Amino acid sequence: MKKFIYSTTVLVTMLISCEPQQMETGKIGPAPINAAITTNATDPHNPIFTAHADNGYIFHWDMGNGQTIAPGANTATSYYPFVGTYTVGVTIYGEGAQEVLAETSYKVTKNDPEIAKKPVWKELTGGGTGRTWVYNTNPATGKPDYCYQTTGDLVNYKDNWMPSASWGQCDRITPDINGEMTFDLNDGVNYTYHHVAGDAGVKGTFILDTEKMTLTVKDPFILDHNAACTNAAAAATGVYQIKKLTDDELVLWQMQTHPTSTPGSGVGWGWSFKRKP
Template sequence: MKINKFKNISLLFGLLVLLFTACESIVDEKELVNNTDIDGVELVVGQNSSGGNLLVLEMATPGVTGYWDYNLGTALTNKVEIVYPIPGTSTFTFVGTLGAEFFEKTIDVTIDVLDTPLDQDWYDLVSENTAAGKTWVFDGVGGDGGLWWFMSPPDNPYGVWWNAGGECCPPSDASGKMHFDLNGAANYTRYNNADASGDLGSFVLDVANQTLTFSGQKLLGAEGCGSNGEDLTYNIVELTEDKLMLSIPNGSCGSGWTWVFVPGE
């Protein structure tokens, strides 16, 4: 019998092609695309009155998602209502995605009157006269036996492991003071001692989570075992008109640390 070698080779090649084709996975590639451009993102702000401080921040463009950064916190939603405590013109930022890329867009709002009351914590921290603000000092002096700067258990800011300020080793800025005000921004001015000129920073009071965060300037007594490194956020243990008590669970000596302040001049 005569064998057609060329025909058999062609058939074998065809079978191999079919085999490899059958083994190839089917890939359904989907490419992300933008739903709009930045100019097409509409930011809207509603105010309870002309120049009022009850604001509704809204990103009104369908197909766009993200969150609001309103300077004193963030809202993980396209629409949020806030009572803003700072008169003047403020800039709010929406951070989101167009579909294929991220973006930031801002909107300016002018507040002329604080006609919606703030949470009481704001008044306790900066006083009823929010523009003038309020000064805080340590509730004691070095070696007085008082509890105003001390090592505490990580889970108990009232517990005392070592009364550093009241016994032997007050911080270097024990005679300093802190001033908080809302005069155009959330201003924090730190004075290293009674005669020092002030150094300006800023702060964020998170009422919901009961934290106080500093930026640009550190808290008084944030040194030694009372340092928490680069983290400038502190837990609010107590905040009243007459007392500000802060703590951290993770001081540099492997323990918690507690600060107690009272109003000063």
């Protein structure tokens, strides 16, 4: 009898082991909900944002000023030195990559006075109150024409500048030879173009990247941007490399045709300005 029971037990075990196996299906937890951002603006130029969400664990921040923090904690801070309204957003992730977005608007009503004291900003804007730049040339004759063309490899950048009129492509006196351009930080980031000194001017703005040493002019353009003679796509960006900047001199550069493997290939344009006396 014992032998029979044992054999039956083995048979049942074998039959069970031959039955099709069913995998347990994993279940995704609840998605993050009730997302919100609170703001601590004790320091108006360095606010602290805190994100809240039920079932949220990972936070990807867009600070609204060009900075992203991803991944980050549920709190984040950034620097807002200039007047403006910024949209700060955070994407909050939960289980199974489920996500929810929260946004808040942050308004800065006054520039941080410290920004005007920082290198590059101080020289370009005259300490924030405004600095006006004119051509580094003789305005009576327009010569030399300080819009320059040289090879794009920049190897001989300092020694290989040629007045544009000397190589024939733009044989004319610069049309705004008596013009001016002013950069200031008076309740904003302001740029003003004057075709002739004393006219009403055209107001725009600018972006200064002190790490990459680039200046982006937004509406309208720098003095003699040469739309007819330069690469239209390059000119349209409004982005210039700052090759030299002191309290008295500003040199801007823009690549027009990128160099190839051939030495001396490529074309770049440069502009030389001086502080208005």
